[in-house]
Amino acid sequence: MQKAILRLSKKSDPSDFYDLNFNILDTPFTQKWIDCVLEAQQKQYPISEPWAIYNINNKLDEDFIRNNLNRLIKEVDSVEELFGFAVEDVRDQDTLNKVHSIFEKHHGKLDEWLTNPLFDGKPQSFRKNLSEINQFVHACENLNGSPKVRVVWFDLPKQKRFTEQDYALFTNEIKFGSIYTLYCDVGKPIESLAVDNDDHHHDVVPNIHYSADCVVFFKSSSAEDKEKLEKKIKSYLEQKKDFLEQKGYTIGDPVLTTGRIELARIDSDLTQQQLLDKIKDYDNIQSFFII
Numbered sequence: 667m668q669k670a671i672l673r674l675s676k677k678s679d680p681s682d683f684y685d686l687n688f689n690i691l692d693t694p695f696t697q698k699w700i701d702c703v704l705e706a707q708q709k710q711y712p713i714s715e716p717w718a719i720y721n722i723n724n725k726l727d728e729d730f731i732r733n734n735l736n737r738l739i740k741e742v743d744s745v746e747e748l749f750g751f752a753v754e755d756v757r758d759q760d761t762l763n764k765v766h767s768i769f770e771k772h773h774g775k776l777d778e779w780l781t782n783p784l785f786d787g788k789p790q791s792f793r794k795n796l797s798e799i800n801q802f803v804h805a806c807e808n809l810n811g812s813p814k815v816r817v818v819w820f821d822l823p824k825q826k827r828f829t830e831q832d833y834a835l836f837t838n839e840i841k842f843g844s845i846y847t848l849y850c851d852v853g854k855p856i857e858s859l860a861v862d863n864d865d866h867h868h869d870v871v872p873n874i875h876y877s878a879d880c881v882v883f884f885k886s887s888s889a890e891d892k893e894k895l896e897k898k899i900k901s902y903l904e905q906k907k908d909f910l911e912q913k914g915y916t917i918g919d920p921v922l923t924t925g926r927i928e929l930a931r932i933d934s935d936l937t938q939q940q941l942l943d944k945i946k947d948y949d950n951i952q953s954f955f956i957i
Contacts, residue, residue: 667690668690669689669930669933669956669957670688670703670954671685671686671687671953671955671956671957672688672951672953673685673686674719674815674952675952677716680950683948683952684948686945687932687933687934688843688845688931689931690929690956691928691929691930694832695832695927695929696929698826698832699876699878699929702826705878706819707955711820711821711822712819712820713817713820713951714794714818714820716951716952718801718951719815719945719949720808720811720813720814720815720816721809721810721812722814722884723946726805728757731756731802731806732753732754734798735753735765735799735803735806736752738796738799741791741795742792742795746784746792753765753806757806757809762803762807765803766803769799772784773793773796794820797820801818804816813942814881814884815884816879817878817879817881817951817954818879819878819879824850824877824879825875826876827876828875833921833923835927836873836923836927837926837928838887838892838925839892841883842886842938843882843883843884843932843938844882844883844928844929844930844931845880845881845928845929846882846926846929847876847881847927848880848926849926850879851871851875853869854871855870855872855924856870856872856899856924857924857925860895860898869913870909870910870913872915872924873921873924873925873926880929884942896924903922910922
């Protein structure tokens with residue numbers, strides 16, 4: 667059985683680290699994901715969100731997120747003004763939706779930025795800062811949410827598409843200590859649009875592509891949580907049927923499947939609370955690899 671290892675460390679002392687071990691599930695999809703992770707390892711793509719440890723310690727707090735978000739907006743606007751405002755309240759969903767829509771408009775879907783004249787002649791930091799703004803928007807939206815760790819690689823190609831067989835493995839349930847696929851398209855998926863009342867988004871973009879990017883949850887969803895979410899999704903699909911058809915989707919199309927695929931499960935003798943206590947002092951994602 668192959669294993670995935672997530673190494674967390676202290677930013678102030680990389681030699682102080684803790685490894686979380688996971689048993690990779692044997693499903694028709696997991697080998698595809700393994701191949702993506704191995705590509706990231708071999709080509710040494712950097713982890714783009716080493717700080718993305720959510721609701722496990724107090725490091726990723728409102729001040730940290732707001733300061734970094736506004737720093738990045740200021741740096742982008744100093745090259746070319748795309749935003750023209752600062753974020754005052756990181757819990758203001760309407761403002762977050764507006765920031766995300768600006769990122770979505772200028773970055774484009776997945777690799778569209780490669781042919782976008784906006785990036786011609788600009789430093790590489792310009793696109794990196796724009797991408798990181800999007801990441802900090804997600805950090806805002808996850809304040810006080812589920813404890814989790816997002817593992818995302820910068821510049822990792824995201825061209826592989828889920829198949830109908832893959833969609834059959836999707837679930838809206840989450841389990842403590844499991845690794846899942848992470849939404850990697852540019853836009854808003856059905857599940858996000860169903861809950862955040864986004865009037866600024868440019869397009870609905872369901873779960874189409876996958877990559878090595880993944881997320882580890884450290885809290886299980888309840889049956890009530892799952893049922894509540896699925897009711898909202900069903901309501902959204904019914905209300906937006908005409909809009910979705912205009913975008914080329916039909917209700918019942920597998921591509922409109924919501925959720926994520928479970929990839930691996932934690933291998934530990936510790937209780938859930940003991941595990942959370944063990945990792946709460948770490949604030950840096952040092953590496954993620956498969957053996």
